[in-house]
Each structure stands twice: as C-alpha cells, then as structure tokens.
Amino acid sequence: MLAKRTPLNPPHSKLSSLSSYTFLSQSSTQINLPPDAHLKFLCLNGRLKEALIEMSILGTDVRFRGYDALITECVNRKALREGQLVHSHMIKTHYRAPVYLDTRLLIMYDKCGKLDDAREVFDGMPQRNIVSWTAMISAYSQRGFQSLAFGLFRWMLRTGLFPNEFTLATVLACCIGHLGLEHGRQVHSLAIKNNYNSHVYVGSSLLNMYAKASEIHDARMVFEFLTVRDVVSCTSIISGYAQLNLDNEALEMFRKLYNQGMECNYVTFASLLTSLAGLSALEYGKQVHGLVIRLQLPFYIVLQNSMIYMYAKCGSLLYARRVFDYMPERTVISWNAMLLGYGDHGLGREVLCLFKSMRDVKSDAVTYTAVLSGCSHGGLTEEGLGVFYSMVGDKEMEPEIGHYACVVDLLGRAGRIEKALEFIRNMPFEPSIAMWGSLLGACRVHGNVSAGEYVAQKLLSMEPKNAGNYVILSNIYADAGRWEDVVKVREMMKENTVIKEPGKSSINLNKTVHTFRSGDRSHPQKDKVNEKVRELYEKIREVGYTPDLSCVLHDVDDEQKERILLGHSEKLAIAFGLMFSSQGGILRVTKNLRICVDCHNFAKLVSKVTKRELSVRDSKRFHLMANGTCSCGDFW
DNA sequence: GTAGGGTTAG
Numbered sequence: 001m002l003a004k005r006t007p008l009n010p011p012h013s014k015l016s017s018l019s020s021y022t023f024l025s026q027s028s029t030q031i032n033l034p035p036d037a038h039l040k041f042l043c044l045n046g047r048l049k050e051a052l053i054e055m056s057i058l059g060t061d062v063r064f065r066g067y068d069a070l071i072t073e074c075v076n077r078k079a080l081r082e083g084q085l086v087h088s089h090m091i092k093t094h095y096r097a098p099v100y101l102d103t104r105l106l107i108m109y110d111k112c113g114k115l116d117d118a119r120e121v122f123d124g125m126p127q128r129n130i131v132s133w134t135a136m137i138s139a140y141s142q143r144g145f146q147s148l149a150f151g152l153f154r155w156m157l158r159t160g161l162f163p164n165e166f167t168l169a170t171v172l173a174c175c176i177g178h179l180g181l182e183h184g185r186q187v188h189s190l191a192i193k194n195n196y197n198s199h200v201y202v203g204s205s206l207l208n209m210y211a212k213a214s215e216i217h218d219a220r221m222v223f224e225f226l227t228v229r230d231v232v233s234c235t236s237i238i239s240g241y242a243q244l245n246l247d248n249e250a251l252e253m254f255r256k257l258y259n260q261g262m263e264c265n266y267v268t269f270a271s272l273l274t275s276l277a278g279l280s281a282l283e284y285g286k287q288v289h290g291l292v293i294r295l296q297l298p299f300y301i302v303l304q305n306s307m308i309y310m311y312a313k314c315g316s317l318l319y320a321r322r323v324f325d326y327m328p329e330r331t332v333i334s335w336n337a338m339l340l341g342y343g344d345h346g347l348g349r350e351v352l353c354l355f356k357s358m359r360d361v362k363s364d365a366v367t368y369t370a371v372l373s374g375c376s377h378g379g380l381t382e383e384g385l386g387v388f389y390s391m392v393g394d395k396e397m398e399p400e401i402g403h404y405a406c407v408v409d410l411l412g413r414a415g416r417i418e419k420a421l422e423f424i425r426n427m428p429f430e431p432s433i434a435m436w437g438s439l440l441g442a443c444r445v446h447g448n449v450s451a452g453e454y455v456a457q458k459l460l461s462m463e464p465k466n467a468g469n470y471v472i473l474s475n476i477y478a479d480a481g482r483w484e485d486v487v488k489v490r491e492m493m494k495e496n497t498v499i500k501e502p503g504k505s506s507i508n509l510n511k512t513v514h515t516f517r518s519g520d521r522s523h524p525q526k527d528k529v530n531e532k533v534r535e536l537y538e539k540i541r542e543v544g545y546t547p548d549l550s551c552v553l554h555d556v557d558d559e560q561k562e563r564i565l566l567g568h569s570e571k572l573a574i575a576f577g578l579m580f581s582s583q584g585g586i587l588r589v590t591k592n593l594r595i596c597v598d599c600h601n602f603a604k605l606v607s608k609v610t611k612r613e614l615s616v617r618d619s620k621r622f623h624l625m626a627n628g629t630c631s632c633g634d635f636w
Numbered sequence: 637g638t639a640g641g642g643t644t645a646g
Contacts, residue, residue, distance in 0.1 A: 068637090075637095103637055134638040169639035205640040236641045267642040274643075305643040336644040369645050402646060434646075 035062050036069035043073045048082050052089045063095060071104045080112035099125065103132040110139040134167045141174040149174040150183055163190065165199045172205035181213040198226055204233035211240025231263040239271035242278075250275035251284070266297050270306040277306075277313035280590040280617060283511045285310045305333045312341025315588050315615050315622060332361040339370035345622045346631045348378015355387075365400055372406030377621050379633055381414040401429045408435045412442025413635050417451045433463050440469065444476050444597075445635050452476040460492070467493070467500040468594060471551055475597055478550030490553050504592045505569035507577045514576060519567035525576065532575035533566050540605035543628075548598040570599045570616060574606060586613040594618050594636065604628050 035058065042051035048070070055066050067086060074083035087105055090097055097105070102125045109118035122128070122136045133156045140149035153171045156163070163171070168191050175184030188197075188206060196202045203226045210219035223229075223237045234257050241250035254272050258264070269288055276285045289307060297303065304327050311320035324330070324338045335358055342350040351374030355367070368391055375384030388407050391399050404427050411420035420439055424431050436459035443452030456473045463469060470493045477485040503518040520526060537545075552561040565571075570591050577587040595603075595618040607614045608628035616623040624631035 072637090100637065107637065129638095131638045136638090138638065164638085166639045171639095173640065199639095201640045203640080208641065230640095232641045234641090239641065265641095270642050300642090302643045307643090309644065331643085333644045338644095340644065364644095366645055373645085405646090 034065075036065040039066045040069040040073055043070050043082065048085055052085065055089065056093055060095075064098070064101065067095070067097070067101055068104065071101070071108050075104075075108050075111050078112050080109075080114065083108045083112060099127045099129050099132060103129070103135055106132060106139075107135050110135065115139055115143060130161055130164055130167060133161060134164070134170055137167065137174075138170045141170055146174040146176060146180065150180075162194070165196050165202050168194075168196055169199075169201040169205040172202065172209050175209050176212050180209065181215065184209040184213070198228075200226060200228045200230055200233055204230075204236045207233065207240065208236045211236070211243065214244060216240060216244055216246065229257075229262070231265055231268065234262045235265070235268040235271060238268065239274075242271045242275040245278060247275040247278035251279065251281075264291075264295070266292075266300040266303040269297070270300075270303045273303075273306040273310040277310040279513065280314050280506070280588065281508060281513060282311075282314035282316060282588070283508060285314055299328055301327070301329060301331050301334065305331070305337050308334060308337040308341065312337065312344065313617070315345075315586075315617065317341055317345060317347075330361065332364050332367060335361060336364075336366045336370050339367065339374060343370055343374025343377050343621075344617075345624065346377045346379075346633075348375050348380040348383070351375065351378065352380065352383055363397070365397070365403070368397065368399070369402050369406065372403060372410065376406060376409045376413055377632070379413065379635075381410050381416075384410040401432060402434075404429060405432060405434045405438065409438040409442075412439045413445075415442070415446045417442055417446065417448050421451065421454075431458070433459065436462070437469070440472050440476075441636065444472050444479070447476075447479055449476055449480050449482070460496075464496045465498050467498045467553070470498065470553055471596060474550045474553055475548070478548070486550055490555060493553055494555075501593060503569045505573040505589050507573045507587065507589050509577065509580055514573070516569045516572040516576065518569045519564065520569065520572055523572075528579065529572050529575050530566075532579050533571050536571075536575060536578075536602075536606050536609070537566060539609045540602065543605055543609060545601060545605050548596075548601065551596045551598045565598050568596065568599050570595060571602055574603060574614060578606075578610060578612065584612075586615055588615045588617070590617045592619060594620055595623065600630065600634070600636075604630050 039051040039054065042048065042054075051070060055063055058066055067090060070086045071083065073079070074086065083105075102121060106118045106121040109115075109121060118136065118139050122132065125132060133152070137149045137152050137156070140152065150171065153163075153167070168187060172184060172187055175181065175187060184206075191197045191202055191206065203222055207219040207222040210216070210222060219237065219240045223233065226233055238250050238254050238257070241247070241253060250272065254268075269292055273285060273288060276288065292303065304323055307323045308320045311317070311323065320338060320341050324334060327334060335354070339351055339354055342354065351371055355371050358367075368387070371387050372384050375381070375387065385407065388399065388403060391397050391403065407423060408420050411417070411423060417439065420442070424435060436455050439455045440452060440459055443449070443455055452473065456469065459469050470489050474486050474489045477483070477489065504515060506513050506515040508514075516523060523529065547562050547565050549558055549561045549565070552564045554561070554564060556564070570589055573589045574587065577589065581587060595616055600623065603614050603616055603623070604625050605628060606612075607625040611627075614625040616625065618636070620636055621632065623636070
C-alpha cells in the first residue's frame with residue numbers, strides 16, 4: 001500500500017550520497033526504497049514534477065537510474081507528456097545521457113506514437129549501438145514503412161555494426177511480398193553466416209517472409225530446420241499455408257503439430273479457421289469453436305472475426321450472426337465478414353440493413369465491396385447504384401476499380417448491358433478481366449448475342465486460356481440457336497490450346513470431406529454414384545429437364561456430351577450426398593469453379609423431385625436450391 | 637533497453 005505514504009525529506013546535502021530513502025507507511029512501519037523506486041512512485045502518482053525536482057539534486061550515477069525509472073514508467077503507460085517533460089529536463093540540466101538512455105527515449109517516443117520525434121532522438125545521438133539501430137528499424141517496420149526500415153538497416157551495416165538476432169528478426173519482417181524477397185534472401189544468408197538461422201524468432205520471421213512471397217517450400221524448409229519451435233513459429237507455417245489458400249495443407253499441418261502437443265493461441269485458431277472456411281468444413285469449424293471455449297480463450301476480436309467468416313462460408317449464417325451479436329466489441333473487419341456472408345447468400349436486404357446499422361467503426365473499401373456485391377447478388381440494382389454514387393459524393397472514400405466492377409455487375413444483372421458498357425467507357429480505369437467476365441455472364445442470362453460477342457472478344461484477348469469463358473460464349477450461341485457458331489467456339493478453343501482447370505466438388509458427410517472430380521473414375525463408390533446420377537437424371541427428365549449440351553466443348557457426339565455432363569463433379573457430389581446422408585437435412589456441396597448452366601438446372605430440379613434443400617457454394621456465391629428454384633434467381 | 641505469427645475482398 002504505497003499510495004498514501006509520505007516521503008520523509010532528508011537534508012539535500014545528504015541526497016546524492018544516499019542510496020535509499022526512508023518512508024513512513026500508514027501504519028508507521030519504516031521501509032526503505034531505492035531512489036529510482038521513489039521517483040517511479042512519484043511518477044505513478046502523477047507527481048512527476050516533484051520527481052524531476054528531486055532528480056536535479058541527485059548525483060550522476062543516481063540520476064541515470066532515476067531517468068531510467070521515469071522513462072520506463074512513461075513507456076509502460078504510453079505517457080507522452082510526462083516523457084517529454086523528462087526529456088526536456090535532461091536537456092535543461094545539461095545531462096549527458098549515455099547511449100542507453102538516449103535509446104530509451106527513442107523507444108519512449110516510438111511507443112507513444114511519435115515516430116518523427118523518435119527519429120530526431122536517433123539522429124541526435126552522439127553514439128549508437130545495436131539496440132538503438134534495431135529499435136529505430138523496428139519503429140519504421142511496425143508502422144508499415146518497410147523501405148525506410150530496410151534503408152536504415154543497410155546504413156547500419158555500412159557503419160560496420162553487426163546485426164544480432166533482434167535486428168534480423170525485425171528486418172526480415174519488413175521484407176514483405178515479392179519485392180522484399182530479394183532483400184530477404186540476402187538477410188537469410190547473413191543469418192546463416194552468423195549462425196542465427198535456427199533461432200526461433202529469426203526463423204519464424206524468415207519462414208513468414210518466404211510464405212508471404214508465395215515461396216511456401218522455402219518457408220517449410222526453414223520450419224523443418226528450426227531446432228526449437230514455439231507457438232509463433234508453428235502458427236506462422238499454418239497461416240503461411242492458409243494465406244496461400246492451401247487449405248488442406250494448413251489443416252494437415254495443424255493436425256500434425258497439435259498431435260505433437262503444440263501450444264495454440266488465438267492467432268493459431270484464427271488462421272486455421274480461414275482454411276476451414278475455404279474447405280467448407282463446418283464440422284471442424286464447430287470443433288475449433290468448442291476447443292476455443294474449453295481453453296477459455298478470451299474474446300479476441302481477431303478470432304471472433306475469423307469465426308464469423310468460417311460460419312458464413314460454411315453456410316451457417318445463423319451461427320455467424322450469433323458470434324457477431326455476442327461480440328462485446330467489433331472492428332470494421334467484423335462488420336465486413338458479416339456483410340460478406342449475407343452477400344454470398346444473396347441476402348441483399350440484410351446487407352443493406354446491417355450496413356445502415358454500422359456504429360463505432362468507419363467503413364472501408366472492403367465494406368463497400370461487400371455492400372455493392374451484396375446488392376448485386378440480391379438483385380437490388382437501384383440500392384446498389386445509390387451506394388456507389390454516395391461513395392463518389394463522399395470525398396473520404398474514393399471508389400477503387402473493384403467497386404467499379406461491382407457496378408458493372410449490378411447493371412449487367414439488371415439487363416442494362418448497354419449502360420454497363422457506357423459505364424466502362426467512362427470510368428477512370430482500364431477494364432478488368434472481372435468486369436468483362438461478369439458482363440459475359442449477363443449477356444448469357446439476358447440473351448444478348450451481339451454484346452456477348454463484343455465482350456467475349458475483349459475477354460478472350462485478355463484471358464485466352466480460361467475454358468469457362470468459351471463455355472459461356474457457347475451457351476450464348478446455343479440459346480440463340482446459332483449452332484455453327486457453337487462449333488466455331490470449339491475451334492477457337494482448340495487453337496488457343498485452352499487448359500481446363502479440373503472441376504472439383506466436395507461434400508462433408510459424417511465428419512469426412514468427400515471430393516469428386518469431373519468424370520471421376522477413382523472414387524471407391526464410383527459405380528453406385530454414377531447409377532444414382534442416372535436415376536436422378538431419369539426423374540428430372542419427367543419434370544422438364546433437358547441437358548444443355550452447349551456446356552460441353554469437346555468435339556464428340558451428343559450422346560457422349562450427355563455422358564460428360566453427367567460426370568460433372570457437382571452432380572456426383574449431390575448424388576453421393578443423397579445416397580449417404582440422413583433424410584431431410586440440407587445438402588451442402590462446394591465447388592472450386594463457377595457452376596455451369598446444366599448443373600444449375602440439374603440441381604434445381606433435383607431439389608424439386610427429392611424435396612431436399614441443396615446448397616451449392618461455387619467460386620462466386622452460394623446457390624440455395626429448394627423446390628426447383630435457386631436463391632440466385634438464375635443469375636451468377 | 638531492441639525481435640517473430642493474426643481476422644474481412646479480389
């Protein structure tokens with residue numbers, strides 16, 4: 001109970017020679033405190049000025065400890081004003097600070113958010129050591145000034161100073177992305193030369209640097225060579241996979257390390273949940289949620305955000321919303337994750353309602369992307385356009401190319417294709433692949449052949465190898481009965497040696513992910529599954545299904561085309577789900593590409609004849625199919 | 637005294 005103690009003032013003449021002060025506690029018990037502790041006590045109680053008066057009469061050696069104690073307090077409490085007072089006191093009293101104290105001042109300014117003042121201290125230092133350099137490099141790096149940080153590091157090397165493990169870990173963290181990779185490799189060889197390579201801080205910084213530059217094999221190599229692994233290095237490799245969408249690898253890595261007894265914290269789970277979202281692995285997601293509760297991890301916003309995203313991506317909007325509603329505090333990312341979830345499901349009204357209720361946080365570029373694409377997926381054209389023009393009017397948020405792409409999508413979906421083309425002509429960006437791609441889809445839905453040809457020409461010149469674009473153009477010609485042109489599309493495809501990304505669909509049953517590929521011949525149950533597809537095919541033919549042969553661009557007869565269509569991965573996954581799931585529940589299928597028209601028709605009618613709800617998540621959005629109709633309104 | 641991993645889109 002130091003708070004109410006009053007220091008006894010010993011005669012000043014004795015101060016400098018004293019190594020401790022005597023205090024009287026409330027209960028009159030005498031205790032001794034060293035002078036730096038006393039100063040700290042004054043500082044803690046808002047009596048900094050008294051502390052500084054006492055400082056003026058202390059001997060040099062004691063003043064060093066006193067200043068150190070005061071600056072430490074200021075750093076801990078991020079007390080800039082007090083820190084500035086201590087600094088000016090040092091100047092006014094002509095105190096010659098050793099390199100240690102100057103470094104502490106530099107750190108104080110940095111921690112109080114005063115980067116320029118930190119640099120001023122750094123520049124004014126008569127001497128600098130490795131700690132001063134590292135602290136300054138770290139200050140720049142942590143505020144995102146990567147090139148300034150790296151420049152300082154190079155300057156340090158030129159002075160002949162050698163980096164320690166702190167410097168290396170810091171500087172590697174600012175070698176981010178492809179541009180940083182070259183620098184990062186040089187720092188890596190420096191680390192090898194100095195035997196810091198397997199240091200756990202340097203190592204995790206290093207493997208993170210490689211992963212962020214998409215060099216995941218190098219990242220893994222660094223991880224394998226670590227002699228000591230801790231929660232950060234383990235999380236780094238998992239999140240490395242997760243950030244590159246290598247979701248299976250992330251999950252496998254987590255499982256392996258978890259079984260080896262790795263320590264997990266909220267960052268580990270946040271990264272893992274991103275991958276589980278990618279895998280639509282709802283059951284695993286729930287298990288992680290349960291584990292987080294069992295471990296009694298506190299409400300870290302980052303983790304809750306990841307949880308919202310996972311539930312939404314796994315089709316459980318109710319759970320996503322529950323997590324969102326229970327959050328004691330939210331960031332813009334929490335709102336964005338929820339908005340994106342509603343948008344993915346085509347719930348435009350919910351998107352707008354949530355957007356209007358945003359409080360305490362400022363919307364960012366992602367918020368607007370989520371709202372605009374949500375309006376588009378929900379068919380709310382005018383509302384979406386209103387949001388876009390409010391952005392244009394609001395000077396604080398300059399629309400980016402992605403926002404313009406959303407508007408093209410909005411107009412296209414509403415059938416206002418000429419308007420969309422005009423919008424593209426007048427916008428301040430070069431049109432992107434995404435814009436032409438969404439317009440081509442609009443031309444198909446609205447049967448606009450001439451615009452479709454124009455758009456396809458633009459798109460194919462930018463992206464000649466993407467098979468999906470040819471398929472949609474073929475659909476457009478087929479719908480118009482222009483069969484000769486369908487043949488031409490097929491020939492164009494051959495000329496361009498198009499590489500078709502293999503279609504893949506998966507379904508989660510009994511806590512196992514079952515994945516099917518187009519024309520799958522390797523699945524152990526393939527015969528039964530094919531039989532089931534055939535059975536469904538016969539049933540839906542009775543309610544009006546005809547196969548859309550324009551979805552097949554192989555040069556084969558119609559019978560063969562039908563066979564190819566029936567082998568599409570989502571049909572296999574749906575059939576498998578119907579065979580092995582319990583009656584009544586919703587079937588959730590995830591596909592890596594955009595669903596084709598034929599599979600879309602197939603799934604809608606299957607939902608009708610089997611009276612089962614189907615959820616197909618493709619690369620664009622969710623399609624919720626029930627009783628023969630789809631939540632996308634046949635537009636995607 | 638100085639250090640490493642993280643959540644939302646595309």
